[in-house]
Amino acid sequence: MGGEPRRPLLTRLQLLREMGLSPLWRLRRQSADVAQPLVGGRAAGPEAAPPSSGEAVVAAAPAAVPVAVGERNAEIAGMGWEELRQSAATCRACNLCQGRRQAVLGVGDLKADWLFIGEGPGAEEDARGEPFVGPAGKLLDAMLAAIDLQRGRDVYIANAVKCRPPGNRTPEPSEIAACAPFLRRQIVLLQPRLIVLLGRAAAHAVLGEVGSLANMRGRSFAYNSPTGGENIPVVVSYHPAYLLRTLHDKARAWEDLCRARALMRAAKATAAGLERAAGPDAGPTP
Numbered sequence: 001m002g003g004e005p006r007r008p009l010l011t012r013l014q015l016l017r018e019m020g021l022s023p024l025w026r027l028r029r030q031s032a033d034v035a036q037p038l039v040g041g042r043a044a045g046p047e048a049a050p051p052s053s054g055e056a057v058v059a060a061a062p063a064a065v066p067v068a069v070g071e072r073n074a075e076i077a078g079m080g081w082e083e084l085r086q087s088a089a090t091c092r093a094c095n096l097c098q099g100r101r102q103a104v105l106g107v108g109d110l111k112a113d114w115l116f117i118g119e120g121p122g123a124e125e126d127a128r129g130e131p132f133v134g135p136a137g138k139l140l141d142a143m144l145a146a147i148d149l150q151r152g153r154d155v156y157i158a159n160a161v162k163c164r165p166p167g168n169r170t171p172e173p174s175e176i177a178a179c180a181p182f183l184r185r186q187i188v189l190l191q192p193r194l195i196v197l198l199g200r201a202a203a204h205a206v207l208g209e210v211g212s213l214a215n216m217r218g219r220s221f222a223y224n225s226p227t228g229g230e231n232i233p234v235v236v237s238y239h240p241a242y243l244l245r246t247l248h249d250k251a252r253a254w255e256d257l258c259r260a261r262a263l264m265r266a267a268k269a270t271a272a273g274l275e276r277a278a279g280p281d282a283g284p285t286p
Contacts, residue, residue: 072093072181073181075087076181076182076184076185077181077184077185077188079185080189081110081189084105084182084185084186084189085105087182088103088105088162088182089102089103091103091162091163091178091182093178093179094163094174094175094178094179095175096161096163096164096165096171096175096178097163099163099164099166100121100126100163100164101126101127101164102126102129103129103162103163104121104125104126104129104130104131104159104162104163104164105158105162105182105186106131106156106157106158106159106186107130107131107151107152107156107157108151108152108155108156108157109152109153109154109155109156110156110189110190111154111190112154112155112156112190112192113154113192113193113194113264113267113268114149114154114155114156114192114193114194114196114264115156115157115158115186115187115190115192115194115195115196116140116155116156116157116158116195116196116198117157117158117159117160117183117195117196117197117198117202117205117206118131118132118157118158118159118160118198118199118202118239118240119159119160119161119170119171119198119199119201119202119239120159120160120161120162120163120164120165120168120170120171120201121159121161121162121163121164122134122136122164122168122241123164123168124137125137125159125164126163126164131157131158131159132157132240135241135244136239136240136241136244137240139240139243139244140157140198140240143240143253143257146254146257147257147258147260147261156186156190156192158183158186159202160176160179160183160201160202160204160205160206161175161176161178161179161201161205162179162182170200170201171201173204176201176204176205179205180205183205183206187223187225187232188225191225192232193232193233193264193267193268193271194232194233194234194235194260194263194264194267195223195232195233195234195235196234196235196237196256196257196260197234197235197236197237198237198238198239198240199213199238199239199241199242200212200213200216202239203216203236206223206234207221207223207234207236213236213238216236217236217237217238217252217256218255218256218259219236220233221233221234221235221236222234233263233267235256235259235260235263236256237252237253237256237257237260238252238253238256
């Protein structure tokens with residue numbers, strides 16, 4: 001991207017070796033119950049539900065702090081992509097604006113089925129205005145390639161906060177809340193089939209305070225769309241920057257990606273079934 005020379009495509013095995021995952025990250029055949037979608041906020045199938053309760057957690061983004069309510073919140077909720085980008089670029093709703101070079105709204109396919117959400121921009125992201133462009137971004141690109149995805153093609157990448165936290169620290173709850181209207185609007189505009197949350201701050205931004213990252217992994221969550229549409233399945237996994245420091249958790253992250261891929265396949269199969277049931281005059285499912 002950004003005019004850089006195109007590099008030769010690598011094979012999947014070469015990508016996995018570059019990520020330090022071979023032979024751990026190898027797609028295994030999924031059982032039928034793994035690919036069950038979330039239906040009406042519940043997990044349809046035994047694998048998708050938490051072992052303790054069998055319930056899928058359905059959550060909307062947490063309520064914003066006073067700086068993000070009222071007129072500002074309502075205004076952002078009616079914006080299109082260009083207005084959203086301009087509003088984020090001039091936003092002063094929290095102290096993160098004081099140290100930014102530029103706001104980093106997001107990047108990718110505006111009709112993407114896949115939405116990946118990280119925590120916040122780092123130094124390189126702040127300089128270039130694009131999320132995940134440093135070492136963590138290279139790892140994310142390799143992770144996407146391992147499940148036959150590519151940045152910009154059916155994939156949109158965003159962050160919980162749009163401005164770089166000082167020293168690349170984890171965003172604070174008040175900062176996440178101040179940025180929440182932007183993230184909510186991005187989700188409404190995209191209407192993705194699946195959301196993948198990378199790191200605890202991303203999970204906090206979308207699901208609220210629902211536990212530690214270790215407890216959220218493998219559980220079934222759904223994002224309750226503010227527009228009243230269908231719940232969007234959510235998968236929680238590790239942030240790529242964490243994986244660069246903690247190599248032994250890469251295998252667990254691969255499990256999360258395999259699970260996300262199974263959920264996406266199930267979601268697309270369900271949509272195709274609804275289209276067939278509606279008949280040829282109904283038009284495509286949005």
